Amino acid sequence: MSFIEKINRGLMSVSAIWAFLLAVIITLDVTGRGLFDAPLTGTLEIIVNSIVVIAFLQIAFAVRSKSMLRADFVVHLLPKPVQKALEVFGHLCGAAIFALLCYAVLEPMADAFTSGEYEGEGALRVPTWPIYAVIAGGAALAAINYLYMLVETLQDRGGEDV
Amino acid sequence: MGITIPVLGLLIVLVFAGVHIAVSLAITSLLGLFLITGSLDITIATFASTAFQGLRGYVFAALPLFMLMGEFISRSGAAQDLYVGINRSIRAIPGRLALATVLGNAVFAFLTGVSIAAAAAFTRIAYPQMLKLGYDRGVALGVIAGSSCLGMLIPPSNLMILWAILVEESIGRLFLAGILPGLMLAGLFLIYVLLNAWFRPHLYGEGPTASVAEGEPQPRSLSAAASGDDLQPSPLDTVTSRDVFISGICMGGLIAAVLGGIWFGAFTATEAAGVGALLALIFAIAVKRLGRKDIFEGILQVGKTAAPLMIMILMALLYSRTLALTGIGGSIEDFFGSGVIPPWAVLVFMVCIWFILGMLIDSKSIMLLTVPIFAPLGELIGYDPIAFAIIGILAIEAGILTPPFGLIVYTVKAAANDDKVSTLRIFGAATPYWICLLIVLVAVAIWPELATGLGDMVFG
Amino acid sequence: DRFNFRIGAGHPATLPYVSELESFFVPEVVRRIEAETDHTANFVEAYGGSVAALPEIFEATESGLLDFGAMATTFEPSALYLNNYGFQTPFGIGDPVRAGAIARELYDTFPALPGQVEAHGQVPLAVMASSNYNIITTEPWATLEDLEGRRIMAGGPNLAWLDATDATPVQGSLGDAYNGMQTGVFDGMLIHYQGMAGFNLHEVAPYIARIDFGSMPINLLNVNADRWESLPEEVRTIVTEVALEYEARVNEANAARDETAVQTMVDAGATLLEIASDVRAAWAAGAVDIPRNAAAEGAERGLPSAEVIGAYIEALISEGSEVAGTYALN
Numbered sequence: 001m002s003f004i005e006k007i008n009r010g011l012m013s014v015s016a017i018w019a020f021l022l023a024v025i026i027t028l029d030v031t032g033r034g035l036f037d038a039p040l041t042g043t044l045e046i047i048v049n050s051i052v053v054i055a056f057l058q059i060a061f062a063v064r065s066k067s068m069l070r071a072d073f074v075v076h077l078l079p080k081p082v083q084k085a086l087e088v089f090g091h092l093c094g095a096a097i098f099a100l101l102c103y104a105v106l107e108p109m110a111d112a113f114t115s116g117e118y119e120g121e122g123a124l125r126v127p128t129w130p131i132y133a134v135i136a137g138g139a140a141l142a143a144i145n146y147l148y149m150l151v152e153t154l155q156d157r158g159g160e161d162v
Numbered sequence: 163m164g165i166t167i168p169v170l171g172l173l174i175v176l177v178f179a180g181v182h183i184a185v186s187l188a189i190t191s192l193l194g195l196f197l198i199t200g201s202l203d204i205t206i207a208t209f210a211s212t213a214f215q216g217l218r219g220y221v222f223a224a225l226p227l228f229m230l231m232g233e234f235i236s237r238s239g240a241a242q243d244l245y246v247g248i249n250r251s252i253r254a255i256p257g258r259l260a261l262a263t264v265l266g267n268a269v270f271a272f273l274t275g276v277s278i279a280a281a282a283a284f285t286r287i288a289y290p291q292m293l294k295l296g297y298d299r300g301v302a303l304g305v306i307a308g309s310s311c312l313g314m315l316i317p318p319s320n321l322m323i324l325w326a327i328l329v330e331e332s333i334g335r336l337f338l339a340g341i342l343p344g345l346m347l348a349g350l351f352l353i354y355v356l357l358n359a360w361f362r363p364h365l366y367g368e369g370p371t372a373s374v375a376e377g378e379p380q381p382r383s384l385s386a387a388a389s390g391d392d393l394q395p396s397p398l399d400t401v402t403s404r405d406v407f408i409s410g411i412c413m414g415g416l417i418a419a420v421l422g423g424i425w426f427g428a429f430t431a432t433e434a435a436g437v438g439a440l441l442a443l444i445f446a447i448a449v450k451r452l453g454r455k456d457i458f459e460g461i462l463q464v465g466k467t468a469a470p471l472m473i474m475i476l477m478a479l480l481y482s483r484t485l486a487l488t489g490i491g492g493s494i495e496d497f498f499g500s501g502v503i504p505p506w507a508v509l510v511f512m513v514c515i516w517f518i519l520g521m522l523i524d525s526k527s528i529m530l531l532t533v534p535i536f537a538p539l540g541e542l543i544g545y546d547p548i549a550f551a552i553i554g555i556l557a558i559e560a561g562i563l564t565p566p567f568g569l570i571v572y573t574v575k576a577a578a579n580d581d582k583v584s585t586l587r588i589f590g591a592a593t594p595y596w597i598c599l600l601i602v603l604v605a606v607a608i609w610p611e612l613a614t615g616l617g618d619m620v621f622g
Numbered sequence: 623d624r625f626n627f628r629i630g631a632g633h634p635a636t637l638p639y640v641s642e643l644e645s646f647f648v649p650e651v652v653r654r655i656e657a658e659t660d661h662t663a664n665f666v667e668a669y670g671g672s673v674a675a676l677p678e679i680f681e682a683t684e685s686g687l688l689d690f691g692a693m694a695t696t697f698e699p700s701a702l703y704l705n706n707y708g709f710q711t712p713f714g715i716g717d718p719v720r721a722g723a724i725a726r727e728l729y730d731t732f733p734a735l736p737g738q739v740e741a742h743g744q745v746p747l748a749v750m751a752s753s754n755y756n757i758i759t760t761e762p763w764a765t766l767e768d769l770e771g772r773r774i775m776a777g778g779p780n781l782a783w784l785d786a787t788d789a790t791p792v793q794g795s796l797g798d799a800y801n802g803m804q805t806g807v808f809d810g811m812l813i814h815y816q817g818m819a820g821f822n823l824h825e826v827a828p829y830i831a832r833i834d835f836g837s838m839p840i841n842l843l844n845v846n847a848d849r850w851e852s853l854p855e856e857v858r859t860i861v862t863e864v865a866l867e868y869e870a871r872v873n874e875a876n877a878a879r880d881e882t883a884v885q886t887m888v889d890a891g892a893t894l895l896e897i898a899s900d901v902r903a904a905w906a907a908g909a910v911d912i913p914r915n916a917a918a919e920g921a922e923r924g925l926p927s928a929e930v931i932g933a934y935i936e937a938l939i940s941e942g943s944e945v946a947g948t949y950a951l952n
């Protein structure tokens with residue numbers, strides 16, 4: 001396993017377990033509310049902020065393991081060299097989009113950090129810059145993985161499923 | 163409006179060129195935003211804002227959490243207990259194993275939200291037995307593929323959650339809307355199997371007297387099953403009445419807790435998903451002795467499926483925002499609201515697009531690509547949004563049973579790992595099932611109460 | 623010239639600050655520009671969050687994705703900290719017209735209020751008050767003791783108000799309220815009149831306590847500053863005038879709709895609970911920390927929160943508020 005793949009897998013594991021912990025938090029909130037008049041305050045803020053973080057921690061692994069959905073039936077009808085060209089084009093597009101996303105959130109991240117921006121008023125205040133940071137990091141890693149797969153395609157290694 | 167056509171055209175080209183759906187949506191949207199605003203800064207700021215805000219909703223957690231619940235249940239091997247229980251209780255009927263497959267799927271559908279999972283599970287459990295009894299291979303896999311469509315229609319359903327997220331509709335209400343059409347579909351499947359077995363008994367083996375076959379399937383990942391390596395024979399005889407009884411009670415309790423909790427207002431759909439995932443885990447560990455490795459793999463598997471979906475939802479949101487800014491809504495309103503084209507013709511047009519796309523692309527991608535345009539259109543021509551959602555899901559699901567892409571057919575083929583049956587034959591055997599889907603679709607289009615009735619009763 | 627404007631809101635056109643955009647602001651601006659200048663105007667309208675969701679309107683108007691954005695300040699707890707003085711001072715004025723007048727007066731008195739909007743590349747054109755916040759419950763109540771242990775649902779910024787009582791505050795949204803109260807998961811909700819009637823909450827929780835948390839000065843209509851600067855003077859004048867008319871119409875519509883909402887619910891069998899003024903006073907006495915802490919936090923942020931909240935309290939008192947005098951900011 002390459003260094004990149006180790007990072008992909010590590011982030012995926014962390015966030016997959018995080019997603020599972022959401023189930024635990026929700027259950028605590030629901031039972032606390034129903035049985036003891038004591039809902040777990042801040043559950044809403046935790047859930048709402050977790051989902052985007054989880055998604056961007058997992059995205060690199062999803063890209064690398066070819067879990068990103070695509071329609072390849074037309075592609076399969078085409079001659080091999082064209083298939084390869086399209087694949088390279090697709091990876092290039094993916095790398096460009098996620099690199100752009102990484103760049104796009106840098107400024108809001110800096111603004112959020114310097115102004116101490118937070119979300120949520122009542123139960124829990126969540127600073128927003130770490131969320132932007134995760135989006136930036138996740139997007140950057142996704143772009144790197146697309147480039148990695150692009151190189152693999154060019155070298156005709158095809159990239160085995162992870 | 164002038165840029166709507168090129169923007170849509172580019173999307174279609176990118177999707178069919180095999181570019182990842184999420185990436186296609188993003189490229190198209192960003193280009194559209196740039197053309198509309200004339201500013202790179204605005205385009206980039208919108209991209210960032212959508213990425214930050216797009217998934218900030220309590221409902222988004224419902225998707226991975228219901229997936230977790232389904233994954234734990236699937237890995238626990240409860241489907242097998244259900245199948246055996248049903249199988250034993252309907253002896254002496256022609257096509258018994260096929261009927262048990264339909265019924266088992268109907269019950270299993272109340273616990274998982276993915277058709278593919280059900281298709282893989284029942285191929286492992288039911289196919290070896292049907293072979294043993296001399297079922298026609300195509301017929302056997304056809305019934306498995308067809309009946310696994312129930313998973314998407316009977317709640318919980320990932321497609322319904324996705325639809326609810328896209329149109330900001332209540333997940334609980336949409337879940338309720340699927341019940342009657344889902345049961346109706348199961349009924350049609352049963353009728354078809356009974357009639358077919360009655361008139362062509364040779365396709366359904368020796369008939370009702372043969373005993374339950376042997377061979378022990380491992381309680382294992384459905385997704386692993388879907389990838390289809392070896393297919394061991396299954397000694398379902400080792401499943402005792404006690405297993406069936408305990409699984410039945412637990413599954414019934416889980417369904418009552420999760421769906422009942424939503425419908426009787428004890429908690430929201432997201433909360434139900436969280437509680438359901440935890441209860442399913444407890445069941446899998448305490449009752450079915452699921453190992454630590456299996457549990458961890460299940461959690462990872464959900465991450466692998468959920469993350470691409472979340473990113474796709476983000477990009478679809480960006481895309482629907484771009485569409486809103488093109489003013490396409492107004493144009494559609496002018497065009498279809500004028501009454502020149504009758505509403506039923508508009509509906510037929512949309513159903514045809516869905517059905518055709520269903521043959522080519524996976525269900526979730528179709529929804530993300532079409533719902534932002536079709537849902538307002540459906541409302542404009544006067545369809546109840548809930549009934550319209552069910553119609554859409556039926557049309558899209560029908561497509562996964564048809565060639566050339568028919569995802570479920572490929573899934574059962576892969577899970578069966580049987581060279582003696584061709585994909586084409588399974589497609590042929592599955593045809594009556596997607597016709598049943600279309601019949602239910604027409605019924606819901608004519609009587610929307612089939613979908614909306616229960617919801618109106620429960621939610622007022 | 624032909625001006626193509628993009629206007630958006632996070633709420634659908636069911637609340638007056640959005641419906642008046644659709645029915646008044648947009649057609650009136652288009653009509654007057656056409657009639658009074660050599661220009662024409664056209665709007666792409668994106669309400670209900672179709673281009674920017676509730677928490678994004680402010681950023682979308684800042685970036686220029688929207689030229690005009692109608693928003694609620696509650697969704698910018700941090701960027702518009704000062705502007706949220708209404709929620710930081712429970713028990714305001716129940717009448718949206720009078721509450722709106724106070725909001726306008728404060729806006730014109732304290733440059734820091736529009737200043738927070740201007741700091742984010744926007745010009746505020748209208749400042750409006752919301753529907754009146756009250757409590758709807760499944761069982762009647764008269765004293766604060768009666769509320770003890772009751773599970774009352776509220777949106778994020780209202781939770782602190784409930785903390786001043788022995789009720790159990792539950793965070794939740796309007797969408798879950800009906801079901802939750804029907805089954806007894808919640809015993810009530812702190813929400814404005816139009817929300818109660820709009821979601822038929824009186825069907826499951828027939829007791830409406832007129833406690834008058836007040837009509838909140840939370841809705842703004844802002845325009846992107848760069849776009850604003852680029853417009854000809856005559857167009858800006860028209861838009862400014864129409865926006866002020868829109869502001870007045872929204873406040874009046876909120877007042878009228880509040881009245882209709884209460885009447886509809888009473889006609890359908892709901893009971894109005896008149897809450898004694900000493901109960902309000904006792905509640906306010908328990909809530910004194912809210913404005914005090916807000917004033918202190920504002921000071922830390924370098925904002926004149928104490929001054930704004932102080933002026934707000936003065937205005938409430940001169941409008942006849944019996945409880946605002948309870949609050950002391952230091």
Ligand code: NA
Nearest residue numbers: 271313316318
């Ligand atoms: Na299901």
Ligand code: NA
Nearest residue numbers: 677678697698
């Ligand atoms: Na915001």
